[in-house]
Amino acid sequence: GESVGLHLPTLSVQEGDNSIINCAYSNSASDYFIWYKQESGKGPQFIIDIRSNMDKRQGQRVTVLLNKTVKHLSLQIAATQPGDSAVYFCAEEANNLFFGTGTRLTVIP
Amino acid sequence: GAGVSQSPSNKVTEKGKDVELRCDPISGHTALYWYRQSLGQGLEFLIYFQGNSAPDKSGLPSDRFSAERTGGSVSTLTIQRTQQEDSAVYLCASREGAGDEKLFFGSGTQLSVL
Numbered sequence: 001g002e003s004v005g006l007h008l009p010t011l012s013v014q015e016g017d018n019s020i021i022n023c024a025y026s027n028s029a030s031d032y033f034i035w036y037k038q039e040s041g042k043g044p045q046f047i048i049d050i051r052s053n054m055d056k057r058q059g060q061r062v063t064v065l066l067n068k069t070v071k072h073l074s075l076q077i078a079a080t081q082p083g084d085s086a087v088y089f090c091a092e093e094a095n096n097l098f099f100g101t102g103t104r105l106t107v108i109p
Numbered sequence: 110g111a112g113v114s115q116s117p118s119n120k121v122t123e124k125g126k127d128v129e130l131r132c133d134p135i136s137g138h139t140a141l142y143w144y145r146q147s148l149g150q151g152l153e154f155l156i157y158f159q160g161n162s163a164p165d166k167s168g169l170p171s172d173r174f175s176a177e178r179t180g181g182s183v184s185t186l187t188i189q190r191t192q193q194e195d196s197a198v199y200l201c202a203s204r205e206g207a208g209d210e211k212l213f214f215g216s217g218t219q220l221s222v223l
Contacts, residue, residue, distance in 0.1 A: 008149055032209045043113075043200055043214035044152070051209065089151060093208060096165060097142065099152035 008087060012106045019077040021103045023090035028071060030092035035064060035075045038087045038102070047075070047088075082107045111135065113215035115201050121221045122191055130186040130218045134203030141184050142212065143176055146198045155199075158184065159207055191222045 013019045025033070031052040036044035050057045050064045050073075057064050063076040073090050087102045114133040122128050134141050143155040154168035158178040169175070173191075178184040188195055198219050202212040 034211055036214075041216075043202075043216045044212075046211040046213070049211055091152075096154065096157060096167075097212065098154055099144070101151040 008102050008104045010104045010106065012108060013080050015082060015107055015109050016079055019075075019080045019084070019105060019107075021075045021077075021088050021105065023073040023075075023100050023103075025071050025073060025090065025092040025100070027092060027094050027098075028068075029094040032093040033064070033066060033073050034091045034093075034097075035062075035073075036089045036091065036099075037084075038089065040086075044089060077105075080105075080107050082109055113201055113203055113213050115199075115215035115218050117218060118216065119219045119221075121223065123223055124193060125190055127187065127189045128191055128220065130188075130199050130201075130220070132184045132186070132201030132203075132215060134182065134184070134201070135205075135213055136182075138203035138205050138213075139181070140204045140207060141178055142202045143184070143186050144200045144202065146200055146217070148197070152200065155186070188220075191220075193222050196220055196222045 034049040035047040037047050038044045048059045048062050048064050050066050055066050061078045065074045085107045087104050089099050089102045091097055091099045116131045139160045141158040144152040145155055146152050156176045157165040173189045176186045198217040200214055200217045202214045204210045204212045
């Protein structure tokens with residue numbers, strides 16, 4: 001769950017560089033994971049998902065890595081663009097779908 | 110195609126008043142979720158409807174909060190006797206099945222309690 005009162009973790013990257021956003025999940029029974037992107041004033045937008053029987057999945061410019069041993073999920077964005085600036089959330093699902101606190105990505109032109 | 114629709118997009122109310130927030134999920138989606146997002150925070154789970162099953166209300170923060178889903182489609186989140194700490198964006202999401210599928214989110218209702 002969220003930690004009330006803490007600021008969002010932030011990540012700043014230069015345009016064109018690769019970004020890695022990390023997420024630690026809590027429930028070892030979680031078998032489905034999703035990454036969402038949320039731009040200011042909008043609802044979260046689906047990026048990519050992965051099931052627990054996989055450790056890597058690739059999409060367009062994005063890759064999700066899952067390490068079940070340490071309950072860690074990461075989102076890699078290749079050749080980051082200004083339009084990638086947003087807050088990124090991971091979500092885990094066992095019997096319900098819970099979201100992490102989020103990371104704010106800022107792309108420097 | 111039509112996505113998840115929420116109304117109103119903004120709601121300003123006075124402390125102590127009741128409010129109703131509406132969510133129209135994507136047609137045919139059996140699962141519907143409500144989340145709350147305070148400024149600069151993550152998404153806090155409130156309630157989950159799945160088909161005709163009893164809803165999972167475990168995330169509702171107090172008995173002032175309730176939600177209904179009529180006819181397996183439209184959902185209404187009601188907050189009674191609103192408090193200033195209820196100010197947040199309330200997000201609705203739906204998906205086709207019971208799990209292991211992506212959620213589609215609406216744009217949310219920004220609730221401000223004065």
